[in-house]
Each structure stands twice: as structure tokens, then as C-alpha cells.
């Protein structure tokens with residue numbers, strides 16, 4: 001069933017060419033900094049705040065950050081869990097993800113089974129997502145025991161995405177990994193876009209307008225940016241990225 005957040009994202013996509021999601025790792029920024037950051041990025045046009053990441057495991061801290069952010073923004077807060085510990089109350093939705101190319105079944109279906117009752121209990125809208133780790137050497141790759149899809153094998157990513165679609169998943173997240181040296185290639189995004197009909201999220205290592213534009217030009221619906229801001233990247237530059245990806249419609 002399509003819920004409120006998914007409908008909101010779709011309506012945003014009718015107005016904008018592509019959306020910007022900002023990732024906040026509750027273990028990197030404290031509550032005050034996270035809250036200010038969320039407000040700032042909402043002002044410059046971000047469509048959602050993701051909270052989580054593969055190394056964020058302190059549920060109490062995450063829960064406080066989510067609650068704190070929520071008071072000051074209108075855009076949805078979407079949990080981005082790396083494990084069952086990434087499920088906390090007060091967010092609007094959750095990327096209910098299967099790390100389809102993990103070598104460990106825990107990350108494909110078991111964590112999901114363990115987490116599902118809490119997702120229901122907390123009233124989080126599950127966004128059914130195929131989470132595909134591209135390349136290797138990142139935290140998402142290591143923690144998730146992923147057999148990373150090689151950057152230069154777009155057809156493999158497309159095959160997984162089509163399988164995800166056949167399994168009823170409406171979101172695909174092509175993940176190069178937080179702070180990745182290389183981002184997912186536009187070629188891979190293009191190949192996946194030709195095959196997959198749903199909402200296509202791309203993240204990992206995006207930090208400039210050129211890269212962002214090329215990924216959106218190739219068919220990404222939303223780009224996730226985290227490390228750029230964690231490392232002190234300017235809001236002015238983020239705004240340039242936001243404007244560039246949102247505009248051309």
C-alpha cells in the first residue's frame with residue numbers, strides 16, 4: 001500500500017526533475033547540530049531527511065535525534081537502517097530494505113523479519129527498497145557482507161533491480177557507500193533506469209554539481225548526500241547541487 005510519504009515523494013517528483021535527500025548520521029552530529037542542519041537543508045530544497053547509516057547503532061541517541069529534528073521541519077524523516085537497531089519511533093517512514101547482494105541472509109530477510117513488528121508498532125511507513133551495494137571497501141559493503149556489484153557491470157545492477165521490481169519493491173537504492181571514492185556511474189544509473197520502473201535512489205560519494213547532474217541526467221529520481229556536509233561542505237554549494245538537480249523540468 002502506498003502511504004503518505006511515498007505519495008509526497010511522487011508529488012515532489014512531478015514538480016522537480018529529481019530530489020535531494022540529506023543523510024544525517026546520529027552518531028556523527030549531535031542533536032543540536034542535526035536539528036539545525038535539517039532546518040537549513042529544508043530551506044534550500046531538500047525533500048527528505050534520512051537518519052541512519054550502517055555504523056549508526058545507538059538507538060537511544062538516534063531516537064533523540066529523530067524526535068528533535070521532527071519538531072522543526074515539515075519534510076519527512078525517513079529512517080535508513082543498517083540493522084534492527086535503526087528502527088526507532090517518531091520518524092515518518094523507513095527505507096524497509098533488503099540488501100539483495102549480501103552474502104549473509106541476515107541482511108536479505110532476517111533483520112527485516114526481526115524489525116517488522118517494531119516498524120508496525122511505531123507506525124512507520126515502510127518504503128519497500130532493494131538496497132544494492134556497488135563496489136567494495138566501504139562500511140556498507142563490509143558491515144552488510146555485500147558482494148559488491150562492480151562499478152563497470154551495470155547490467156548486473158539492472159538485473160537485481162528488475163528482480164526487485166518483480167518482487168514488488170518500489171524503490172531501488174544504488175549505494176556506492178558513505179564517503180565512497182567513486183560514485184555510482186551514470187552508465188549504471190542509465191542501464192537500471194531502462195529496466196526499473198520505480199523510484200531510483202543513488203548515493204555515495206556525491207559532492208559536486210557535475211556528478212549530481214550527470215546522475216540525474218541518467219535517470220536518478222533522488223540523490224543522497226551525507227559525507228559532504230559532515231566534512232564541512234558549504235550549504236551554498238549544496239544549494240547549487242539542489243537547484244541543478246531539481247530544475248531541469
Ligand code: 1GP
Pocket residue numbers: 023053140175176177178179180202203204205206224225226227228
Ligand atoms: C551513504 O549514500 C549515502 O549511505 C550517502 O553517501 O555519505 O558519501 O554522501 P555520502
